[in-house]
Amino acid sequence: MSFAQSTLRLDGCNVSLRRGGKGAPLLYLHGAGGAPVVLPFMEQLAERYDVLVPEHPGWGLSDEPEWLENIHDLAYFYLDFLRALDLKNAVLVGSSMGGWLALEMAVRDCSRIRSIVLVGPAGIAAPGVQPADIFLMSPEELTRNLFHDQSFAEKMLAQPITPEMVDIQLKNRHTVARLAWEPRLHDPFLPKWLHRIEVPVKIVWGAEDRILPAAFANEFKRLLPKAEVEIVPQCGHLPQTEKAEQFCDIVFRFAG
Template identity: 50%
Template sequence: MFEEKWLTVNDCKVRVRRGGSGPTLLYLHGANGAAKVPAFLESFTAHFDVWVPEHPGFGESDAPDWLENIHDLAYFYSDFLHQLGLSKVHVIGSSIGGWLAMEMAIREPQRFSSMVLIGCAGIRLEGTPPGDTFQWDPATAVRNTFVDDKMVAFALSHPLEPATAQKNRRTVERLAFEPRLHDPMLHKWLHRIQCPVQLAWGDQDKIMPLAYGHAFAKLIPQSQLVVYPNCGHLPQMEQATEFAASSLKFMREVQPS
């Protein structure tokens, strides 16, 4: 069970859901927000104290004027964790949330115990552009997110509230429109990530192609790439059982430093 609470960090009020007990696990959502706690996280509450915030600018959280790029969000979460006194944090970051996790870890490498990065943005490969999500209508975005037709049908029949979708999209534009879905400097500093990292990728990801998973595996020192077959951009949804088993095993085997 997750309980909802509201936290104010530097005059920015954010919605947070929290459940479970154990070492801290922070879930950083992607472009679609976290209107609901992702179902796969329920299995983690038996082993971790799971925190699921809605980023500034998403969902019901405040949309502060100072939020201009991914770096602002990384520094916000640095203050967030400092205010709560959280260290040795495990992180699961999805898509933009994975990019955010890396930006946080290169700034404060000592704060994190492990990371699972799902189809994450953040770098650019010459000749292999990411899917241009800013050019897609909502239906096209859904079809390019999932491989499973049942997942596509469910997502199309359960859209976000229009106001929430618009707010989320505007924030994603602030974070990742230009340069498109990457930080030109990030690749130079990924060696600073000190914790073990599992890269989780769908073999048919049309948003961040699998080539990005292989590239990150070369750039991040203690990293391993797990590829999920017959899967698109969100293995935590499309291959939920396999993803939860793999990522939970990975994080539980990490010894706090």
Template identity: 35%
Template sequence: MNPSLPEDLPTLQAGDPSGRTALVLHGGGGPQTVAPIVGHLGATMHASAPTHPGWEGTARPEDIASIRDLAAAYLARLLDDGEHGVVLIGSSIGGWIALEMAVQAAADERCAGVIGAVIDIDGVGAVVEGEPVADFFALDARGLAEAAWHDPDRGYRDPAQLTDEQRAVQLSNGRTMAAVAGASMSDPTLLDRLATIDIPTLVVFGESDRIVTPAYGRAVAAAIPGAEFAEVPAAGHLPHLEAPDATWAVIDPFLARAR
């Protein structure tokens, strides 16, 4: 039996439900980290960002134990909903999920036409020689800000200022991420499997990202036939938060071409 998503996952949405669907996939920081993407795309599409099972206090079914499982579950939901030409936009591990969905769709004739384009924003998941993924789970709050933000002071969250509830959610999110993404946040088979992706793909990286570097992003893009790569200046791992206008300036033209 294929992994399946809970029916009641909290979801951020914007735009006309009758428009083209953009499935926005968040990273370890949770759905609030992709809220600006949902808001921006909602002007021209139906943008939807579900909370991954196990994040923000939601339940994670036992059959979702890896990124491959999560990708398969999202792909199955798109098939069940009769979707066509969906744009996948993923940030960090969300980028990994998006790429894995595209790989799985390319291998399944039932999925022909379901996914129309992919945008991977500072995605992890691949193993690139000489460009390791940072050891996220070993970083404290200051170290995470230094690695993930062009302006670390802007990204730093003092743990002492968190409420007990916020701290509990943060810890729970971390446990879920470790369970499905693994300590290395990578799959050694992914880079080679990217060659099967046959839809328009854009890889976007902040120039100051030290979770995964722009060189890592270029290697991922090079592994996907015809993929484009764009670097966002003065931004780190979350360019849509740190430099939104510059991020839209590379995403919007790609989406116009990928219609």
């Protein structure tokens, strides 16, 4: 399945968008590391869905708008995005910070959202569980900590790094800090309004997640009692990469 790349202008911001496949719309919301390339799981999802993979404002090839100061700004932007593209009954798939973003969107307005898949989502605090301090990790440490199966990390680390990639890494890191430095990777007021999410929610978590430990899933389950939780064994922070087939099966089974 081939993805087309385009640039979309919305809210005064140019956003890089990759889109491929046919079917109901599926909006993939990437995490802190961005979505610089089309990954195998996106191709697989595109066999059944119209998959949209934007790079968030502040990441990758997208602009860094002045209005982007917190996660709420990004949530409103994506609600505008759903409206601007007239996406209806969209499946949201949000990984890590993208999961947090999906929740912030959904507590505000679920009218264009059919269901939500959260993959190792950030967004809440959980007693006794601490996210890893991604800001104190070197790029190599961070890459290694993303995966349980280190062959994925090795492959990523073996790629040559161009100056453009360094620029994008620094840009992404800046935006992540802007939105998630403090409170670290969560919004303390979000739990108050999670009951507003009336669409089905699936939570997928790598059992060996070293960035956001899978113990966070218990707190999510408490706050979203109707959500289904699936823990993926032998898997780190990015099940969609590390266990792509299994991950896509979970999405297909859940979202239809």
